[in-house]
Amino acid sequence: MLHLFLLTFGVLADNTDISLGAIANRLLQNPGGQPYDNLTRPGAFGDPTQVQAQFRLNRLFDVDPKTNVFAMDLFLRLRWNDPRLTFPEPLHNEALRIDPSLIWTPDIYFYNEAIQSVPLDQTLKISNDGTVFWSRHYLMYLATGFDLHNFPFDSQKLPIQLVSYSNSQQTLRLNWYNDSGGAAYPDPIVNKTFSSVLWNLNSINTTLTNIIFRDGQPQFDFLTYSLFVDRDPSVYILKYILPLFFIALCSTLTYWIDPTAVPARVGFGVSLLLASITLNFVVSADLPHVNYPTKLDTYIAIIFLFVFISMIEFAVIHVLRVMGRISLSPSIENTFRIVAPIELVLYTTYIFLPGLEVNPVRIVIIILMIVTFLATASYFGYHHIQFKKRQALEKSGEITPLKA
Structure with missing residues:
Protein backbone atom coordinates (compact mmCIF):
# COMPACT_ATOMS: atom_id res chain seq x y z
CA MET A 1 0.00 0.00 0.00
CA ASP A 232 -58.07 7.60 3.75
CA PRO A 233 -61.61 6.12 4.08
CA SER A 234 -63.38 8.70 1.88
CA VAL A 235 -63.80 6.44 -1.15
CA TYR A 236 -65.15 3.58 0.99
CA ILE A 237 -67.63 5.89 2.70
CA LEU A 238 -68.97 7.15 -0.62
CA LYS A 239 -68.98 3.81 -2.47
CA TYR A 240 -69.98 1.35 0.24
CA ILE A 241 -70.97 2.72 3.64
CA LEU A 242 -73.46 5.38 2.51
CA PRO A 243 -75.28 3.05 0.04
CA LEU A 244 -75.53 0.37 2.73
CA PHE A 245 -76.85 2.91 5.23
CA PHE A 246 -79.52 4.17 2.82
CA ILE A 247 -80.64 0.61 2.02
CA ALA A 248 -81.13 -0.06 5.72
CA LEU A 249 -82.84 3.30 6.15
CA CYS A 250 -85.22 2.48 3.31
CA SER A 251 -86.06 -0.80 5.03
CA THR A 252 -87.46 1.24 7.94
CA LEU A 253 -89.91 2.90 5.52
CA THR A 254 -91.78 -0.39 5.08
CA TYR A 255 -93.26 0.10 8.53
CA TRP A 256 -95.16 3.13 7.17
CA ILE A 257 -96.87 1.16 4.37
CA ASP A 258 -100.41 -0.01 5.14
CA PRO A 259 -100.15 -3.66 6.32
CA THR A 260 -103.22 -4.48 4.25
CA ALA A 261 -101.21 -3.65 1.09
CA VAL A 262 -99.53 -7.04 1.07
CA PRO A 263 -98.02 -6.87 -2.48
CA ALA A 264 -96.51 -3.44 -1.78
CA ARG A 265 -94.92 -4.51 1.51
CA VAL A 266 -93.59 -7.78 0.14
CA GLY A 267 -92.31 -6.27 -3.12
CA PHE A 268 -90.56 -3.39 -1.33
CA GLY A 269 -88.90 -5.68 1.20
CA VAL A 270 -87.74 -8.22 -1.39
CA SER A 271 -86.31 -5.42 -3.58
CA LEU A 272 -84.26 -4.07 -0.68
CA LEU A 273 -83.05 -7.55 0.21
CA LEU A 274 -81.90 -8.19 -3.37
CA ALA A 275 -80.25 -4.75 -3.52
CA SER A 276 -78.29 -5.44 -0.33
CA ILE A 277 -77.20 -8.88 -1.62
CA THR A 278 -76.03 -7.35 -4.92
CA LEU A 279 -74.10 -4.60 -3.15
CA ASN A 280 -72.51 -7.18 -0.87
CA PHE A 281 -71.13 -9.06 -3.91
CA VAL A 282 -69.72 -5.81 -5.30
CA VAL A 283 -68.15 -4.87 -1.97
CA SER A 284 -66.69 -8.34 -1.36
CA ALA A 285 -64.91 -8.33 -4.72
CA ASP A 286 -63.04 -5.16 -3.74
CA LEU A 287 -62.24 -5.99 -0.12
CA PRO A 288 -59.32 -7.98 1.34
CA HIS A 289 -60.02 -11.61 2.24
CA VAL A 290 -59.13 -12.33 5.86
CA ASN A 291 -60.19 -14.99 8.36
CA TYR A 292 -61.79 -12.48 10.73
CA PRO A 293 -64.54 -9.88 10.31
CA THR A 294 -63.54 -6.30 9.61
CA LYS A 295 -65.60 -3.30 10.64
CA LEU A 296 -67.13 -3.12 7.18
CA ASP A 297 -67.95 -6.85 7.20
CA THR A 298 -69.75 -6.45 10.51
CA TYR A 299 -71.67 -3.45 9.21
CA ILE A 300 -72.76 -5.35 6.09
CA ALA A 301 -74.08 -8.15 8.32
CA ILE A 302 -76.04 -5.65 10.40
CA ILE A 303 -77.53 -4.09 7.26
CA PHE A 304 -78.74 -7.56 6.21
CA LEU A 305 -80.24 -7.94 9.67
CA PHE A 306 -82.16 -4.66 9.41
CA VAL A 307 -83.59 -5.59 6.01
CA PHE A 308 -84.42 -9.11 7.18
CA ILE A 309 -86.13 -7.82 10.34
CA SER A 310 -88.39 -5.61 8.22
CA MET A 311 -89.54 -8.73 6.36
CA ILE A 312 -90.03 -10.70 9.60
CA GLU A 313 -91.96 -7.83 11.17
CA PHE A 314 -94.45 -7.73 8.29
CA ALA A 315 -94.87 -11.51 8.42
CA VAL A 316 -95.71 -11.26 12.14
CA ILE A 317 -98.16 -8.39 11.53
CA HIS A 318 -99.85 -10.31 8.72
CA VAL A 319 -100.23 -13.45 10.87
CA LEU A 320 -101.65 -11.42 13.75
CA ARG A 321 -104.23 -9.83 11.47
CA VAL A 322 -105.19 -13.22 10.04
CA MET A 323 -105.61 -14.56 13.58
CA GLY A 324 -107.82 -11.61 14.46
CA ARG A 325 -105.39 -9.98 16.92
CA ILE A 326 -105.71 -6.59 15.28
CA SER A 327 -105.15 -4.57 18.43
CA LEU A 328 -101.49 -5.64 18.65
CA SER A 329 -100.73 -4.64 15.06
CA PRO A 330 -100.67 -0.82 15.46
CA SER A 331 -98.46 -0.96 18.55
CA ILE A 332 -95.89 -3.14 16.78
CA GLU A 333 -95.89 -0.92 13.70
CA ASN A 334 -95.53 2.28 15.73
CA THR A 335 -92.66 0.81 17.74
CA PHE A 336 -90.66 -0.22 14.69
CA ARG A 337 -91.29 3.13 12.98
CA ILE A 338 -89.49 4.89 15.83
CA VAL A 339 -87.00 2.35 17.13
CA ALA A 340 -85.58 0.96 13.85
CA PRO A 341 -84.12 4.26 12.47
CA ILE A 342 -82.84 5.26 15.92
CA GLU A 343 -81.02 1.94 16.36
CA LEU A 344 -79.62 2.15 12.83
CA VAL A 345 -78.15 5.62 13.40
CA LEU A 346 -76.77 4.67 16.84
CA TYR A 347 -75.15 1.48 15.59
CA THR A 348 -73.66 3.18 12.51
CA THR A 349 -72.15 5.87 14.73
CA TYR A 350 -70.85 3.28 17.18
CA ILE A 351 -69.13 0.99 14.69
CA PHE A 352 -67.45 3.73 12.67
CA LEU A 353 -66.08 5.80 15.52
CA PRO A 354 -62.28 6.08 15.14
CA GLY A 355 -60.22 3.48 16.99
CA LEU A 356 -60.99 0.16 18.61
CA GLU A 357 -60.71 1.27 22.23
CA VAL A 358 -63.64 1.92 24.54
CA ASN A 359 -64.19 5.65 24.95
CA PRO A 360 -66.88 7.83 26.59
CA VAL A 361 -68.75 8.36 23.30
CA ARG A 362 -69.02 4.61 22.70
CA ILE A 363 -70.22 4.08 26.28
CA VAL A 364 -72.94 6.71 25.83
CA ILE A 365 -74.07 5.07 22.57
CA ILE A 366 -74.21 1.64 24.22
CA ILE A 367 -76.32 3.07 27.06
CA LEU A 368 -78.69 4.70 24.55
CA MET A 369 -79.08 1.43 22.64
CA ILE A 370 -79.81 -0.47 25.88
CA VAL A 371 -82.30 2.17 27.02
CA THR A 372 -84.03 2.06 23.62
CA PHE A 373 -84.27 -1.73 23.82
CA LEU A 374 -85.67 -1.64 27.38
CA ALA A 375 -88.19 1.04 26.42
CA THR A 376 -89.30 -1.07 23.46
CA ALA A 377 -89.65 -4.17 25.64
CA SER A 378 -91.67 -2.20 28.18
CA TYR A 379 -93.91 -0.82 25.45
CA PHE A 380 -94.56 -4.31 24.08
CA GLY A 381 -95.19 -5.65 27.58
CA TYR A 382 -97.70 -2.92 28.32
CA HIS A 383 -99.63 -3.49 25.09
CA HIS A 384 -99.56 -7.25 25.58
CA ILE A 385 -101.20 -6.80 28.99
CA GLN A 386 -103.79 -4.48 27.45
CA PHE A 387 -104.42 -7.07 24.72
CA LYS A 388 -105.02 -9.80 27.28
CA LYS A 389 -107.46 -7.58 29.19
CA ARG A 390 -109.36 -6.76 26.00
CA GLN A 391 -109.41 -10.44 25.06
CA ALA A 392 -110.98 -11.27 28.43
CA LEU A 393 -113.59 -8.52 28.02
CA GLU A 394 -114.44 -9.78 24.53
CA LYS A 395 -115.01 -13.29 25.85
CA SER A 396 -117.30 -11.98 28.60
CA GLY A 397 -119.26 -10.03 26.03
CA GLU A 398 -118.66 -6.67 27.68
CA ILE A 399 -117.11 -5.23 24.48
CA THR A 400 -117.48 -6.01 20.80
CA PRO A 401 -114.50 -7.76 19.12
CA LEU A 402 -112.55 -5.71 16.56
CA LYS A 403 -113.03 -6.63 12.92
CA ALA A 404 -110.09 -7.26 10.60
Whole structure:
Protein backbone atom coordinates (compact mmCIF):
# COMPACT_ATOMS: atom_id res chain seq x y z
CA MET A 1 0.00 0.00 0.00
CA LEU A 2 2.89 2.37 0.80
CA HIS A 3 4.40 1.62 -2.61
CA LEU A 4 1.07 2.43 -4.26
CA PHE A 5 0.77 5.66 -2.28
CA LEU A 6 4.26 6.87 -3.26
CA LEU A 7 3.76 5.89 -6.89
CA THR A 8 0.40 7.69 -7.15
CA PHE A 9 1.68 10.73 -5.27
CA GLY A 10 4.70 10.96 -7.56
CA VAL A 11 2.52 10.90 -10.62
CA LEU A 12 0.34 13.67 -9.18
CA ALA A 13 3.38 15.76 -8.36
CA ASP A 14 4.71 15.45 -11.89
CA ASN A 15 1.41 15.81 -13.67
CA THR A 16 -1.47 17.67 -11.96
CA ASP A 17 -3.73 16.92 -14.91
CA ILE A 18 -3.94 13.24 -14.09
CA SER A 19 -7.50 11.98 -14.39
CA LEU A 20 -9.53 10.27 -11.70
CA GLY A 21 -9.92 7.32 -14.07
CA ALA A 22 -6.15 6.84 -14.06
CA ILE A 23 -6.11 6.85 -10.26
CA ALA A 24 -8.87 4.23 -10.22
CA ASN A 25 -6.89 2.02 -12.60
CA ARG A 26 -3.81 2.26 -10.39
CA LEU A 27 -5.83 1.37 -7.29
CA LEU A 28 -7.27 -1.78 -8.84
CA GLN A 29 -4.19 -2.92 -10.77
CA ASN A 30 -1.90 -2.23 -7.81
CA PRO A 31 1.37 -2.62 -9.82
CA GLY A 32 4.25 -4.13 -7.91
CA GLY A 33 1.99 -5.56 -5.18
CA GLN A 34 -0.94 -7.83 -4.64
CA PRO A 35 -3.88 -7.19 -7.02
CA TYR A 36 -7.10 -5.92 -5.48
CA ASP A 37 -9.34 -8.83 -4.47
CA ASN A 38 -13.00 -7.88 -4.79
CA LEU A 39 -14.05 -11.13 -3.07
CA THR A 40 -12.26 -10.33 0.20
CA ARG A 41 -13.68 -7.83 2.65
CA PRO A 42 -11.55 -5.00 4.07
CA GLY A 43 -9.50 -6.19 7.02
CA ALA A 44 -10.36 -9.81 6.35
CA PHE A 45 -8.38 -11.01 9.39
CA GLY A 46 -9.21 -8.15 11.72
CA ASP A 47 -12.27 -6.53 13.24
CA PRO A 48 -15.70 -6.81 11.57
CA THR A 49 -16.29 -4.47 8.67
CA GLN A 50 -18.67 -1.72 9.75
CA VAL A 51 -21.30 -0.93 7.11
CA GLN A 52 -23.68 1.99 7.62
CA ALA A 53 -27.03 2.14 5.85
CA GLN A 54 -29.55 4.86 5.10
CA PHE A 55 -32.91 4.98 3.30
CA ARG A 56 -34.39 7.83 1.32
CA LEU A 57 -38.13 7.35 0.78
CA ASN A 58 -39.62 8.86 -2.34
CA ARG A 59 -43.08 7.37 -2.78
CA LEU A 60 -45.43 4.76 -1.36
CA PHE A 61 -47.83 3.13 -3.78
CA ASP A 62 -49.68 -0.07 -4.65
CA VAL A 63 -50.53 -1.00 -1.04
CA ASP A 64 -52.42 -4.27 -1.52
CA PRO A 65 -53.86 -5.93 1.62
CA LYS A 66 -55.19 -8.79 -0.54
CA THR A 67 -51.67 -10.03 -1.25
CA ASN A 68 -50.00 -8.47 1.84
CA VAL A 69 -47.62 -6.51 -0.37
CA PHE A 70 -46.78 -2.84 -0.69
CA ALA A 71 -44.42 -1.02 -3.06
CA MET A 72 -41.84 1.66 -2.31
CA ASP A 73 -39.76 3.94 -4.47
CA LEU A 74 -36.59 4.43 -2.42
CA PHE A 75 -32.85 4.92 -2.37
CA LEU A 76 -30.60 2.59 -0.35
CA ARG A 77 -27.32 4.20 0.64
CA LEU A 78 -24.42 2.21 2.10
CA ARG A 79 -21.11 3.53 3.42
CA TRP A 80 -18.01 1.70 4.63
CA ASN A 81 -14.24 2.11 4.67
CA ASP A 82 -11.81 0.05 2.59
CA PRO A 83 -8.15 0.93 3.45
CA ARG A 84 -7.02 -0.71 0.21
CA LEU A 85 -8.69 2.10 -1.75
CA THR A 86 -6.93 5.11 -0.21
CA PHE A 87 -5.20 7.58 -2.51
CA PRO A 88 -3.77 11.13 -2.32
CA GLU A 89 -6.47 13.77 -2.44
CA PRO A 90 -6.99 14.77 -6.08
CA LEU A 91 -7.58 18.26 -7.41
CA HIS A 92 -10.89 19.97 -6.54
CA ASN A 93 -11.53 17.38 -3.80
CA GLU A 94 -13.29 15.05 -6.23
CA ALA A 95 -14.25 11.42 -5.59
CA LEU A 96 -13.77 8.37 -7.77
CA ARG A 97 -16.81 6.90 -9.54
CA ILE A 98 -16.31 3.29 -10.59
CA ASP A 99 -18.29 0.15 -11.37
CA PRO A 100 -19.41 -1.57 -8.11
CA SER A 101 -18.48 -4.98 -9.54
CA LEU A 102 -14.79 -3.98 -9.50
CA ILE A 103 -14.49 -3.71 -5.72
CA TRP A 104 -15.76 -5.54 -2.65
CA THR A 105 -19.35 -4.71 -1.71
CA PRO A 106 -21.25 -5.95 1.37
CA ASP A 107 -23.70 -8.85 1.17
CA ILE A 108 -26.82 -7.01 2.34
CA TYR A 109 -30.38 -7.66 1.20
CA PHE A 110 -34.02 -6.77 1.94
CA TYR A 111 -35.41 -9.36 4.32
CA ASN A 112 -39.11 -8.81 3.53
CA GLU A 113 -38.70 -8.37 -0.22
CA ALA A 114 -41.68 -9.98 -1.97
CA ILE A 115 -40.39 -9.79 -5.55
CA GLN A 116 -36.69 -9.70 -6.41
CA SER A 117 -35.91 -6.25 -7.76
CA VAL A 118 -33.02 -4.86 -9.76
CA PRO A 119 -31.69 -1.35 -9.06
CA LEU A 120 -33.03 1.21 -11.49
CA ASP A 121 -29.70 3.03 -11.27
CA GLN A 122 -26.74 3.16 -8.91
CA THR A 123 -23.71 5.26 -8.05
CA LEU A 124 -20.53 4.24 -6.23
CA LYS A 125 -18.01 6.84 -5.11
CA ILE A 126 -14.66 6.41 -3.33
CA SER A 127 -13.11 9.19 -1.28
CA ASN A 128 -9.36 9.59 -0.86
CA ASP A 129 -9.47 8.12 2.67
CA GLY A 130 -10.96 4.88 1.36
CA THR A 131 -14.56 5.66 2.33
CA VAL A 132 -16.96 4.04 -0.15
CA PHE A 133 -20.44 5.50 -0.71
CA TRP A 134 -22.84 3.27 -2.67
CA SER A 135 -26.31 4.53 -3.58
CA ARG A 136 -28.93 2.40 -5.35
CA HIS A 137 -32.39 3.41 -6.57
CA TYR A 138 -35.09 0.73 -6.17
CA LEU A 139 -38.70 0.14 -7.05
CA MET A 140 -39.22 -2.33 -4.23
CA TYR A 141 -42.14 -4.72 -3.55
CA LEU A 142 -42.16 -5.65 0.13
CA ALA A 143 -44.26 -8.11 2.13
CA THR A 144 -45.90 -7.48 5.47
CA GLY A 145 -48.91 -8.55 7.50
CA PHE A 146 -51.90 -6.19 7.49
CA ASP A 147 -54.19 -5.76 10.49
CA LEU A 148 -57.63 -5.11 8.97
CA HIS A 149 -59.88 -5.39 12.02
CA ASN A 150 -60.62 -1.66 11.77
CA PHE A 151 -60.96 -1.57 7.95
CA PRO A 152 -61.61 0.89 6.26
CA PHE A 153 -60.55 3.16 9.14
CA ASP A 154 -57.36 1.23 9.79
CA SER A 155 -53.76 2.25 10.37
CA GLN A 156 -50.89 0.06 9.20
CA LYS A 157 -47.23 -0.49 10.00
CA LEU A 158 -45.20 -0.99 6.82
CA PRO A 159 -41.66 -2.21 7.56
CA ILE A 160 -38.63 -1.97 5.27
CA GLN A 161 -36.15 -4.52 6.66
CA LEU A 162 -32.49 -4.55 5.67
CA VAL A 163 -30.43 -7.50 6.90
CA SER A 164 -26.77 -8.49 6.83
CA TYR A 165 -25.37 -11.94 7.48
CA SER A 166 -22.43 -12.40 9.86
CA ASN A 167 -20.85 -15.70 10.71
CA SER A 168 -19.66 -16.71 14.14
CA GLN A 169 -16.61 -14.43 13.77
CA GLN A 170 -18.88 -11.42 13.08
CA THR A 171 -17.19 -10.44 9.85
CA LEU A 172 -19.83 -7.85 8.95
CA ARG A 173 -21.76 -5.46 11.18
CA LEU A 174 -24.64 -3.26 10.05
CA ASN A 175 -25.62 0.09 11.55
CA TRP A 176 -27.34 3.33 10.68
CA TYR A 177 -25.75 6.08 8.61
CA ASN A 178 -26.57 9.59 9.80
CA ASP A 179 -25.66 12.64 7.75
CA SER A 180 -25.36 14.78 10.87
CA GLY A 181 -23.20 12.20 12.65
CA GLY A 182 -23.07 11.29 16.31
CA ALA A 183 -26.59 9.86 16.61
CA ALA A 184 -27.30 6.17 16.81
CA TYR A 185 -30.35 6.45 14.57
CA PRO A 186 -30.88 8.94 11.77
CA ASP A 187 -33.82 11.21 11.34
CA PRO A 188 -36.23 9.85 8.72
CA ILE A 189 -35.21 10.98 5.27
CA VAL A 190 -38.39 11.48 3.30
CA ASN A 191 -38.74 13.21 -0.03
CA LYS A 192 -40.74 16.43 0.26
CA THR A 193 -42.99 15.17 -2.53
CA PHE A 194 -43.64 11.88 -0.70
CA SER A 195 -47.18 10.85 -1.58
CA SER A 196 -49.51 7.89 -1.75
CA VAL A 197 -53.00 7.18 -3.03
CA LEU A 198 -55.45 6.38 -0.19
CA TRP A 199 -52.72 6.52 2.48
CA ASN A 200 -51.40 9.31 4.70
CA LEU A 201 -47.94 9.07 6.25
CA ASN A 202 -48.23 9.51 10.01
CA SER A 203 -44.73 8.81 11.34
CA ILE A 204 -41.56 6.78 10.77
CA ASN A 205 -39.66 4.70 13.31
CA THR A 206 -36.14 3.24 13.02
CA THR A 207 -34.84 0.18 14.86
CA LEU A 208 -31.68 -1.93 14.96
CA THR A 209 -32.09 -5.57 16.00
CA ASN A 210 -29.44 -8.29 16.43
CA ILE A 211 -30.56 -11.91 16.16
CA ILE A 212 -28.32 -14.74 17.37
CA PHE A 213 -29.45 -18.34 16.97
CA ARG A 214 -28.75 -21.10 19.46
CA ASP A 215 -25.37 -22.81 19.93
CA GLY A 216 -23.36 -19.92 18.54
CA GLN A 217 -25.05 -19.99 15.16
CA PRO A 218 -24.74 -17.04 12.74
CA GLN A 219 -25.80 -13.57 13.76
CA PHE A 220 -28.04 -11.27 11.72
CA ASP A 221 -28.28 -7.49 11.96
CA PHE A 222 -31.71 -6.09 11.09
CA LEU A 223 -32.21 -2.44 10.22
CA THR A 224 -35.89 -1.57 10.01
CA TYR A 225 -37.68 1.54 8.79
CA SER A 226 -41.30 1.30 9.95
CA LEU A 227 -43.79 3.54 8.17
CA PHE A 228 -46.97 4.20 10.15
CA VAL A 229 -49.70 5.12 7.68
CA ASP A 230 -53.43 5.88 7.97
CA ARG A 231 -55.92 4.88 5.30
CA ASP A 232 -58.07 7.60 3.75
CA PRO A 233 -61.61 6.12 4.08
CA SER A 234 -63.38 8.70 1.88
CA VAL A 235 -63.80 6.44 -1.15
CA TYR A 236 -65.15 3.58 0.99
CA ILE A 237 -67.63 5.89 2.70
CA LEU A 238 -68.97 7.15 -0.62
CA LYS A 239 -68.98 3.81 -2.47
CA TYR A 240 -69.98 1.35 0.24
CA ILE A 241 -70.97 2.72 3.64
CA LEU A 242 -73.46 5.38 2.51
CA PRO A 243 -75.28 3.05 0.04
CA LEU A 244 -75.53 0.37 2.73
CA PHE A 245 -76.85 2.91 5.23
CA PHE A 246 -79.52 4.17 2.82
CA ILE A 247 -80.64 0.61 2.02
CA ALA A 248 -81.13 -0.06 5.72
CA LEU A 249 -82.84 3.30 6.15
CA CYS A 250 -85.22 2.48 3.31
CA SER A 251 -86.06 -0.80 5.03
CA THR A 252 -87.46 1.24 7.94
CA LEU A 253 -89.91 2.90 5.52
CA THR A 254 -91.78 -0.39 5.08
CA TYR A 255 -93.26 0.10 8.53
CA TRP A 256 -95.16 3.13 7.17
CA ILE A 257 -96.87 1.16 4.37
CA ASP A 258 -100.41 -0.01 5.14
CA PRO A 259 -100.15 -3.66 6.32
CA THR A 260 -103.22 -4.48 4.25
CA ALA A 261 -101.21 -3.65 1.09
CA VAL A 262 -99.53 -7.04 1.07
CA PRO A 263 -98.02 -6.87 -2.48
CA ALA A 264 -96.51 -3.44 -1.78
CA ARG A 265 -94.92 -4.51 1.51
CA VAL A 266 -93.59 -7.78 0.14
CA GLY A 267 -92.31 -6.27 -3.12
CA PHE A 268 -90.56 -3.39 -1.33
CA GLY A 269 -88.90 -5.68 1.20
CA VAL A 270 -87.74 -8.22 -1.39
CA SER A 271 -86.31 -5.42 -3.58
CA LEU A 272 -84.26 -4.07 -0.68
CA LEU A 273 -83.05 -7.55 0.21
CA LEU A 274 -81.90 -8.19 -3.37
CA ALA A 275 -80.25 -4.75 -3.52
CA SER A 276 -78.29 -5.44 -0.33
CA ILE A 277 -77.20 -8.88 -1.62
CA THR A 278 -76.03 -7.35 -4.92
CA LEU A 279 -74.10 -4.60 -3.15
CA ASN A 280 -72.51 -7.18 -0.87
CA PHE A 281 -71.13 -9.06 -3.91
CA VAL A 282 -69.72 -5.81 -5.30
CA VAL A 283 -68.15 -4.87 -1.97
CA SER A 284 -66.69 -8.34 -1.36
CA ALA A 285 -64.91 -8.33 -4.72
CA ASP A 286 -63.04 -5.16 -3.74
CA LEU A 287 -62.24 -5.99 -0.12
CA PRO A 288 -59.32 -7.98 1.34
CA HIS A 289 -60.02 -11.61 2.24
CA VAL A 290 -59.13 -12.33 5.86
CA ASN A 291 -60.19 -14.99 8.36
CA TYR A 292 -61.79 -12.48 10.73
CA PRO A 293 -64.54 -9.88 10.31
CA THR A 294 -63.54 -6.30 9.61
CA LYS A 295 -65.60 -3.30 10.64
CA LEU A 296 -67.13 -3.12 7.18
CA ASP A 297 -67.95 -6.85 7.20
CA THR A 298 -69.75 -6.45 10.51
CA TYR A 299 -71.67 -3.45 9.21
CA ILE A 300 -72.76 -5.35 6.09
CA ALA A 301 -74.08 -8.15 8.32
CA ILE A 302 -76.04 -5.65 10.40
CA ILE A 303 -77.53 -4.09 7.26
CA PHE A 304 -78.74 -7.56 6.21
CA LEU A 305 -80.24 -7.94 9.67
CA PHE A 306 -82.16 -4.66 9.41
CA VAL A 307 -83.59 -5.59 6.01
CA PHE A 308 -84.42 -9.11 7.18
CA ILE A 309 -86.13 -7.82 10.34
CA SER A 310 -88.39 -5.61 8.22
CA MET A 311 -89.54 -8.73 6.36
CA ILE A 312 -90.03 -10.70 9.60
CA GLU A 313 -91.96 -7.83 11.17
CA PHE A 314 -94.45 -7.73 8.29
CA ALA A 315 -94.87 -11.51 8.42
CA VAL A 316 -95.71 -11.26 12.14
CA ILE A 317 -98.16 -8.39 11.53
CA HIS A 318 -99.85 -10.31 8.72
CA VAL A 319 -100.23 -13.45 10.87
CA LEU A 320 -101.65 -11.42 13.75
CA ARG A 321 -104.23 -9.83 11.47
CA VAL A 322 -105.19 -13.22 10.04
CA MET A 323 -105.61 -14.56 13.58
CA GLY A 324 -107.82 -11.61 14.46
CA ARG A 325 -105.39 -9.98 16.92
CA ILE A 326 -105.71 -6.59 15.28
CA SER A 327 -105.15 -4.57 18.43
CA LEU A 328 -101.49 -5.64 18.65
CA SER A 329 -100.73 -4.64 15.06
CA PRO A 330 -100.67 -0.82 15.46
CA SER A 331 -98.46 -0.96 18.55
CA ILE A 332 -95.89 -3.14 16.78
CA GLU A 333 -95.89 -0.92 13.70
CA ASN A 334 -95.53 2.28 15.73
CA THR A 335 -92.66 0.81 17.74
CA PHE A 336 -90.66 -0.22 14.69
CA ARG A 337 -91.29 3.13 12.98
CA ILE A 338 -89.49 4.89 15.83
CA VAL A 339 -87.00 2.35 17.13
CA ALA A 340 -85.58 0.96 13.85
CA PRO A 341 -84.12 4.26 12.47
CA ILE A 342 -82.84 5.26 15.92
CA GLU A 343 -81.02 1.94 16.36
CA LEU A 344 -79.62 2.15 12.83
CA VAL A 345 -78.15 5.62 13.40
CA LEU A 346 -76.77 4.67 16.84
CA TYR A 347 -75.15 1.48 15.59
CA THR A 348 -73.66 3.18 12.51
CA THR A 349 -72.15 5.87 14.73
CA TYR A 350 -70.85 3.28 17.18
CA ILE A 351 -69.13 0.99 14.69
CA PHE A 352 -67.45 3.73 12.67
CA LEU A 353 -66.08 5.80 15.52
CA PRO A 354 -62.28 6.08 15.14
CA GLY A 355 -60.22 3.48 16.99
CA LEU A 356 -60.99 0.16 18.61
CA GLU A 357 -60.71 1.27 22.23
CA VAL A 358 -63.64 1.92 24.54
CA ASN A 359 -64.19 5.65 24.95
CA PRO A 360 -66.88 7.83 26.59
CA VAL A 361 -68.75 8.36 23.30
CA ARG A 362 -69.02 4.61 22.70
CA ILE A 363 -70.22 4.08 26.28
CA VAL A 364 -72.94 6.71 25.83
CA ILE A 365 -74.07 5.07 22.57
CA ILE A 366 -74.21 1.64 24.22
CA ILE A 367 -76.32 3.07 27.06
CA LEU A 368 -78.69 4.70 24.55
CA MET A 369 -79.08 1.43 22.64
CA ILE A 370 -79.81 -0.47 25.88
CA VAL A 371 -82.30 2.17 27.02
CA THR A 372 -84.03 2.06 23.62
CA PHE A 373 -84.27 -1.73 23.82
CA LEU A 374 -85.67 -1.64 27.38
CA ALA A 375 -88.19 1.04 26.42
CA THR A 376 -89.30 -1.07 23.46
CA ALA A 377 -89.65 -4.17 25.64
CA SER A 378 -91.67 -2.20 28.18
CA TYR A 379 -93.91 -0.82 25.45
CA PHE A 380 -94.56 -4.31 24.08
CA GLY A 381 -95.19 -5.65 27.58
CA TYR A 382 -97.70 -2.92 28.32
CA HIS A 383 -99.63 -3.49 25.09
CA HIS A 384 -99.56 -7.25 25.58
CA ILE A 385 -101.20 -6.80 28.99
CA GLN A 386 -103.79 -4.48 27.45
CA PHE A 387 -104.42 -7.07 24.72
CA LYS A 388 -105.02 -9.80 27.28
CA LYS A 389 -107.46 -7.58 29.19
CA ARG A 390 -109.36 -6.76 26.00
CA GLN A 391 -109.41 -10.44 25.06
CA ALA A 392 -110.98 -11.27 28.43
CA LEU A 393 -113.59 -8.52 28.02
CA GLU A 394 -114.44 -9.78 24.53
CA LYS A 395 -115.01 -13.29 25.85
CA SER A 396 -117.30 -11.98 28.60
CA GLY A 397 -119.26 -10.03 26.03
CA GLU A 398 -118.66 -6.67 27.68
CA ILE A 399 -117.11 -5.23 24.48
CA THR A 400 -117.48 -6.01 20.80
CA PRO A 401 -114.50 -7.76 19.12
CA LEU A 402 -112.55 -5.71 16.56
CA LYS A 403 -113.03 -6.63 12.92
CA ALA A 404 -110.09 -7.26 10.60
